[in-house]
Amino acid sequence: MSTSVTVIGLGPMGRAMGGAYLDAGYRVTVWNRTASRADELVARGAVRAATVEEALAANEVVVLSLTGYAAMYAVLEPAAAALEGRVLVNLSSDTPENTRAGAVWAARHGARHLTGGVQTPPSGIGSPEFDTFYSGPRDLFERYEDVLKVLTGTDYRGEDPGLAALYYQLQMDLFWTTLTAWLHMLALADANGIKPSEITPYAAGTLGGMGQFLDFYTPRIEAGRHSGDVERISMAVASLDHVVHTTRDSGVDPALPAAVLETFRRGAAEGYEEDSLTRLVEVFGGGAAA
């Protein structure tokens, strides 16, 4: 098994990845557009490649940690002749469609491609309790799983190269909206003289309890059951309307809760007033994917 890797892309994530490989005793070659970002890893023993070609030639396994796939083309296209025989572990975020196209592009240049979606910030790199979604050829994933496990735990989703990106984007859909809701809550609290440290324990309690809601509603959603026996969209409209007014009265931008209220109202206008809020899955355009 390979105990040497190349890491291309040394943002906060790539630097953490290079560090995790060094900690695990790997020989690590690094390249980054802004060369100075490699300094710390080089001081710890990594080899700085002078060119992308040199970085690709150094190792069979090449970990890519770039902003997105456009950056991958920008970096690798001019060095495409050096891709033959490489295994690209692409941990850059992008859409499922773009990752599928990326895998085809890599194959055209004689490289094999694993898509990855890392579910931790840099602080979790090197920790097996966090997971990265992977997809692409199963044999490739299994062959290099030990190398991947240096970074995080692994969660293989299937052969379709877009799957890891899809699962990752699904998680990001939830993550960014939830985090932003908390930031909005802090702004509303602040406008009323309440400090983040005073309100955040309540936020943590609410988020911690979300699992129970998810467990309760998931089988009902899969069964297409949206009866309003626990809560109804009409109640949710009234409740969120109070939030929007409280926000406005406090001089805080109400755009975020107002946008959510708009979707609740759309559900009511489509005739689902008496149904559970879970009906919104359909209002948003999803079916019962059960």
Ligand SMILES: NC(=O)c1ccc[n+]([C@@H]2O[C@H](COP(=O)([O-])OP(=O)(O)OC[C@H]3O[C@@H](n4cnc5c(N)ncnc54)[C@H](OP(=O)(O)O)[C@@H]3O)[C@@H](O)[C@H]2O)c1
């Ligand atoms: N940070 C997180 O907490 C986190 C968590 C999970 C997943 N991710 C994902 O992991 C990936 C890397 O994250 P990051 O925070 O390290 O990202 P980042 O700060 O955006 O840095 C990524 C790297 O991309 C390079 N890059 C961007 N555009 C380029 C171009 N046109 N040509 C050449 N190089 C280019 C940057 O080079 P320069 O140094 O020269 O600018 C940098 O090395 C992203 O896809 C991100 O969505 C991040």
